[in-house]
Amino acid sequence: MIPSLSALRAFEAAARRGSFSAAARELNVTHAAIAQHVRGLEAEFATTLMIRSGQGMAATDTGAALARGLAEGFGAIAAAVSAARRPDLPRPLRVTLTPSFAESWLTPRLADFWARHPEIALSLLPDPEVVDPVREGIDIAIRFGAGGWPGCEATPLLPAPFVVVCGSGARRPRGELGALQRMRWLFSNVNAEQRIWGATLGLDFAALDIAELPTNGMVLAAVRAGAGITVQPRTLVEADLDEGRLIALIEGESGGLGYHIVRPPGARRPEATRFVAWLRRQANAARPR
Missing domain, CATH: 1.10.10.10 (Winged helix-like DNA-binding domain superfamily/Winged helix DNA-binding domain)
Known part of the structure; x- marks a missing residue:
């Protein structure tokens, strides 16, 4: 049985x-x-x-x-x-992506997508874990890493150099790692990117004064208010840096890491092709000139 x-x-x-x-x-x-x-x-x-x-x-x-x-x-x-399922019923385009990318990069740009493609319904599925797109019925995934997800086709979307930031009104520590280790660090428990960059920096997580918050948006709001410092992919905080809400303390190269468009092999829906083309236009516009 x-x-x-x-x-x-x-x-x-x-x-x-x-x-x-x-x-x-x-x-x-x-x-x-x-x-x-x-x-x-x-x-x-x-x-x-x-x-x-x-x-x-x-x-x-x-x-x-x-x-x-x-x-x-x-x-x-x-x-x-x-x-x-009835083929005449429209099926939303299912997109899984990291919560921090969804919150800080994609969501502010959705109005442009909806204005250009009102015919496409999106179902956004933020998830810090990598899911199997075939098993979960996913059309597109946007993941952070170096690429090479087994059984999928991955193409780079955005490089992700990192930056350690504090609020513009906060007392700024010196930009050496030793001084920063003594500060309060804010992390999101759904932001895998932060932990990867923290390890790249050489942070001793066991020795840090760490406060965890549920979302990356809450982390950034707290840092803007002077509650501590955090490490982020620069892609996600570019607007805050440009407009002076956050100050860069340490910056580093991407080291081959970045955001990728990940898709299962095989035939693709036309809606997925149009969404990916729009993503690439947005990514190109977001890159520093």
Whole structure:
């Protein structure tokens, strides 16, 4: 007898994300529910499917094989459901992207897109985690990194040199890292870009005075008000710097990191092609001359 689909979906998400907590956020359930599903499957199969690995979880060989099969199966279900939907009903263009990019870069430009393309409905899905576009029915992803996402086609959109900033009215520390280490640092718990650049800077996270806020917009609002300093991709704070709301303390090169347009292979919807062309025009206009 096949186990419950809820249990199998919980296990597949946990194996793919390497974390019960991340799987719980994806499926909008509790950490305990994911753990209970996984332990139930282990009892039913009489074998270990996941083991603790560092700060997360990892699938065993048996678990990894099961997870691959489940991913293919859920992908086939998603494709069948999509094909069964009435073709005459318009389907929104599904775009997943990092929350900070959505909030600070894309949202202020959406009025232009809607004015140019009123015929295209967008469904924006901010997510700090990288999701499987085929399994989730995603048309376009905008992700931060060096490229090379397996099973997808990635093309650069914007380079992302970093900048450490403080508010224009704040007492400015000297721009050396040693002085900055003694300041209060503000981070968003959904902004993966910040942690990457913090590591690039050589920050000792365990020694920092860190305050975490739920969104990158809240981080930037607090920094503008003088509550501390933060590190950001310069792309996301260009307007604040140009208009004097934020002051740059340290700047660095992108080091090959940036924002990429990531798409599943195969045929593409015309709406996706038009959206990508608009993104590229906006990105070109945003680059320093």
